[in-house]
Amino acid sequence: MVNVKRLPRRGGNYQMSTDVKGIAASDGFGIAPAYLLVDPDLTYETTQVEDTAAEYARVEAAFQASIDELSKIKENAKGRLGDEELEVFDAHIAILSDPEMMGQIKTDIEENHTGAEAAVDKVMTGFADMLAAMVDNQYMQERAADVKDVAKRALAHLLGKQLPDIAGIDHPVVIVAKEITPSDTSQMDAQYVKGIVTDLGGRTSHAAIMSRTLRIPAVVGSESITTTAQNGQMMVVDGLNGDVIVDADDATVKEYEQKAADFEKQRAQWAKLVDAPSVSKDGKEFEIAANIGTPDDVADAVKQGADGVGLFRSEFLYMGSDHLPSEDEQFEAYKKAVVGMNGKPVVVRTLDIGGDKPLDYLPLPEELNPFLGYRAIRICLERPDIFKPQLRALIRASEFGPLGIMFPMIGTVAELRAAKAIYNECLTELQASHPGIGKNVQLGMMIEVPLAAINADNLAKEVDFFSIGTNDLIQYNFAADRGNDKVSYLYQPLNPAFLSLIKHVIDSAHRHGAKAAMCGEMAGDKYALPLLMGMGLDEYSMSATSILRTRSTMKDLDTAECAKLVDKAINECATDEEVKALVEKELG
Ligand SMILES: C=C(OP(=O)(O)O)C(=O)O
Ligand SMILES: [Mg+2]
Incomplete structure (x- = not known):
């Protein structure tokens, strides 16, 4: 959605600025020049060269420039990336110094008078294809991607083009991309990345969730930002309303700097509630917890006054590694989270890969509908060799503080x-050597599959708690891909039919003495809050950035009034818009 405006520049000239509308994905305002995460055009003309020595010298210069660039990126990424990730840069530098490959490029230029670009492309693609053909050697096959990556960098230098490089960013930018993968976000330095705008994605896509964890203002699903913005143009990202201004002039920048300052003041007000209980106006206590991706996020959860961790997405541990983390590696990570929360409960979700979260080192079969396919618990039940080390690590970590374990994507009682x-x-295996271990573990499951929500009464008898994963539960109930901005209008947590399903899940949990939690994005939605309080939801787990705002709204809401609101929303409203209007009136 693009809107071009003529804005008066200071001094009377006019500047064309462009407004782009997207989905507000992470609170706050980001103001900085655009950094396009889009590969430049690397096509070249095939030429015959006369001066072959000069042509080969171009190759050597391009390779040296690539080596210098990789060394700089590695230096910048130190401290942010682990040793294994940093080693990838060394591997890329080693490829650029390979004498056999250099020899072949030189021969091609000298004997065939091939231009530098074509020679580099041909020889390196040949190397990559050779590695990719080693079907019995997964390690060598994976190196094929490295050679292609390095070839792209060398080609870019030959053509005088700049490749984007997230880990190398060392000045303030707003990242502009088609979409952002979890591995992109893991390389970002929040100190420099002031905002994110993408073409694709919805509020509950993992890119959006990660930008909230990193506290980077973000607008996703803009459809057109990569074709609208150019490198270096001044960008304003309004993560509260989903507005993006491309090529903003000084007056607009000033206006938004003021808005950002006001928002910071508001945040400072909320910060006063950091040690306050999460309590309604009429004194009913709830828990507001944090969603985290790695144990390092615990520090921020504590800083934001979280009453616990309601969702530790353990798959990010696996995605941040180049091998299946061992039982001991996982134990250390879970222990760190539990110890960091200092007596407050931590709920870890077991591995939830598949769907939009692949693992490079665990190839899964190609599927037409990965979100409906082999993912999460479906994989774990078939692969005890993967599942058991995780469960053992979790049981061991429970010795260090209150721990909950929950299973993702459960559809049936049998699962x-x-x-x-x-x-x-x-548990039995571990108790043989450590009697009593695991006695304090709470066992729960996510409610993400429609049938599980309908069947909540039977499931509740078998768990200590439910955690409602509304991101997937909405995706599956509305048959609308959560990452597809074309169908993002179907992300309707306030739809009355959906609300009555949520109420059924909460009531079922309570009927059987189980706790009802929610860890999908709906838990941090300000319009959903009074409705969920009215239904008696016990725990609200959300991005750490939303905790204090939620606690502040909660203290002004009366649960009896909220219950009446639920009744009206479910029985008198027909659309999510009607429910939103009803809640808006209540919130004032
Ligand atoms: C919390 C959820 O899990 P994820 O977003 O990781 O799929 C959910 O589906 O609501
Ligand atoms: Mg989910």
């Missing part, structure tokens, strides 16, 4: 029982 059976096997 839940199968997961619990594997858990119990691990």
Whole structure:
């Protein structure tokens, strides 16, 4: 959605600025020049060269420039990336120094008078293809991607083009991209990345979730930002309303700097509630917890006054590694989170890969509908060799503080029982040498599959708690891909039919003495809050940045009034718009 405006520049000239509308994905305002995360055009003309020595010298210069660039990126990324990730840069530098490859490029130029670009492209693609053909050697196959990556960098230098490089960013920027992957976000330095704008994605896409964790203002699903913005143009990202201004002039920048300052003041007000209980106006206590991706996020959760961690997305541990993390590696990570929360509970979700979260080192079959396919608990139940080390690590970590374990994507009672059976096997094994270990673990499941929500009454009998994953529960109930901005209008947490399903889940949990939590994005939605309080949801787990705002709204809401609101929303409203209007009136 693009809107071109003529804005008066200071001094009377006019500047064309462009407004782009997207989905507000992460609170706050980001103001900085654009940094396009889009590969430049690397096509070249095939030429015959006369001066072959000069042509080969161009190759040597391009390779040296690539080596210098990689060394600089590696230097910048130190401290942010682990040793194994940093080693990738060394591997790329080694490829650029390979005498056999250099020799072949030189021969091609000298004997065939091939231009530098074509020679580099041909020889390096040949090397990559050779590695990719080694079907019995997964390690060598994976190196094929490295050679291609390096070839792209060398070609860019030959053509005088700049490749984007997230880990190398060392000045304030707003990142502009088609979409952002979790591995992109893991390389970002929040100190320099002031904002993110993408063409694709919805509020509950993982890119959006990660930008909230990193506290980077973000607008996703703009459809057109990569074709609208150019490198270096001044960008304003309004993560509260989903507005992006491309090529903003001084007056607009000033206006938004003021808005950003006001927002910071508001945040300072909320910050006063950091040690306050999460309590309604009529004194009913709730828990407001944080969603985290790695143990390092615990520090921010504590800083934001979280009453616990309601969702530790353990798959980010796996995605941040180049191998399946061992039981001991996982134990250390879970222990760190539990110890960091200092007596407050931590709920870890077992591995939830598949869907939009692949693992490079665990190839999964190609699927037409990955979100409906082989993912999460479906993989773990078939692969105890992966599942058991995680469960054992979690049970061991529970010795250091209150810990909950929950299973993702459970659809049926049989799946839940199968997961619990594997858990119990691990418990028995560990108790043989450590009597009493794991006695304080709470066992729960996510409610993300429509049938599980409908069948909540039976499932609740078998768990200590539910955690409602509204991101997937909405995706599956509305049959609308959560990452597709074309269908993002179907992300309707306030739809009355959906609200009555949520109420059924909460009531079912309570009927059987189980706790009802929610860890999908709906838990941090300001319009949903009074409705969820009215339904008696016990725990609200959200991006750490939303905790204090939620606590502040909660203290002004009366649960009896909220319950009446739920009744009206479910029985008198027909659309999510009507529910939103009703809640807006209540919030004042
Ligand atoms: C919390 C959820 O899990 P994720 O967003 O990681 O799929 C959810 O589906 O609501
Ligand atoms: Mg989910």
